[in-house]
Amino acid sequence: MDRNELYPVFLKVSQLDILIVGGGNVALEKLTFLLKSSPNAKVSMVSPMFRPETIALAEKFNIEMHIDHYNSSYLEGRHMVVATTDNVPVNEQVYHDCRERTILVNVADNPPFCDFYMGGIVTKGNVKVAISTNGKSPTTAKRLRQFFEDVIPDNIDDLVKNLNEFRKTIKGDFEEKVQTLNEFTKGLVNEKEEDEN
Numbered sequence: 001m002d003r004n005e006l007y008p009v010f011l012k013v014s015q016l017d018i019l020i021v022g023g024g025n026v027a028l029e030k031l032t033f034l035l036k037s038s039p040n041a042k043v044s045m046v047s048p049m050f051r052p053e054t055i056a057l058a059e060k061f062n063i064e065m066h067i068d069h070y071n072s073s074y075l076e077g078r079h080m081v082v083a084t085t086d087n088v089p090v091n092e093q094v095y096h097d098c099r100e101r102t103i104l105v106n107v108a109d110n111p112p113f114c115d116f117y118m119g120g121i122v123t124k125g126n127v128k129v130a131i132s133t134n135g136k137s138p139t140t141a142k143r144l145r146q147f148f149e150d151v152i153p154d155n156i157d158d159l160v161k162n163l164n165e166f167r168k169t170i171k172g173d174f175e176e177k178v179q180t181l182n183e184f185t186k187g188l189v190n191e192k193e194e195d196e197n
């Protein structure tokens with residue numbers, strides 16, 4: 001069986017500078033999910049043409065729109081770039097320019113030209129679950145996202161908040177705290193999984 005070897009991280013995108021190249025349907029899709037998960041994401045876009053739906057969303061979230069063809073000067077100060085144009089050589093140029101500058105890059109419809117993939121995302125209060133199919137089936141990622149949105153209870157955040165409060169009241173060194181928290185929560189998982197804490 002293949003194995004997904006991607007390493008997920010949870011980025012503070014309000015503190016990072018993200019550029020989206022292109023302003024069409026794919027740009028809109030990527031921007032929609034980015035802002036749905038992270039409404040304060042710091043994003044700029046560059047494109048000679050923006051679709052009306054893209055403009056509407058970008059304006060709502062104060063996203064900077066540069067009406068221009070891409071050139072590498074737009075990469076200055078960026079941490080991450082997503083290329084979504086309908087011009088393959090432009091997308092590939094973005095990829096190479098980013099690699100040269102060690103900026104993380106995603107060419108949305110071209111997995112070999114991605115340092116990272118966007119995932120399916122479920123958010124319930126402080127809890128967030130990210131889903132990847134290793135780039136093999138975005139539709140499956142979407143369906144799994146919908147499934148988990150349904151089955152993860154809305155009050156999962158109460159558990160997180162209560163345990164956070166409880167954690168503050170526990171005395172002792174780090175190891176004792178870990179032990180107390182694990183003891184307190186072991187009923188949440190099956191007996192046979194207990195060894196893994």
Ligand SMILES: C[C@@]1(CC(=O)O)c2cc3[nH]c(cc4nc(cc5[nH]c(cc(n2)[C@H]1CCC(=O)O)[C@@](C)(CC(=O)O)[C@@H]5CCC(=O)O)C(CC(=O)O)=C4CCC(=O)O)c(CCC(=O)O)c3CC(=O)O
Pocket residue numbers: 029030033034106107108109110111114116117118119120121131132133134135136137138139140141142145
């Ligand atoms: C590799 C990756 C790179 C990246 O974009 O980061 C990628 C690539 C491609 N997407 C394509 C198409 C579609 N993408 C979606 C939807 C989503 N795609 C997302 C992520 C990713 N898409 C990354 C892998 C994630 C993973 O590891 O699983 C999601 C999860 C997150 C997001 O977009 O933010 C979001 C769901 C969000 C949600 O609903 O929760 C749908 C479904 C739909 O719209 O109904 C379709 C149409 C149906 C289909 O083709 O499956 C194509 C084919 C293009 C072509 O046909 O030419 C490629 C290129 C290829 O596969 O070669």
Ligand SMILES: NC(=O)C1=CN([C@@H]2O[C@H](COP(=O)(O)OP(=O)(O)OC[C@H]3O[C@@H](n4cnc5c(N)ncnc54)[C@H](O)[C@@H]3O)[C@@H](O)[C@H]2O)C=CC1
Pocket residue numbers: 021022023024025026027046047048049050051068069070084085086087090109
């Ligand atoms: N729409 C979709 O759901 C899917 C699209 N694709 C592919 O993804 C690509 C993009 O598709 P769409 O977003 O639908 O196209 P689109 O036509 O809606 O958007 C393309 C965008 O790229 C911009 N662009 C073109 N040259 C540029 C440059 N030099 N610098 C900056 N921006 C530039 C255009 O101004 C436009 O905003 C296409 O190659 C398409 O075949 C693949 C799968 C699904």
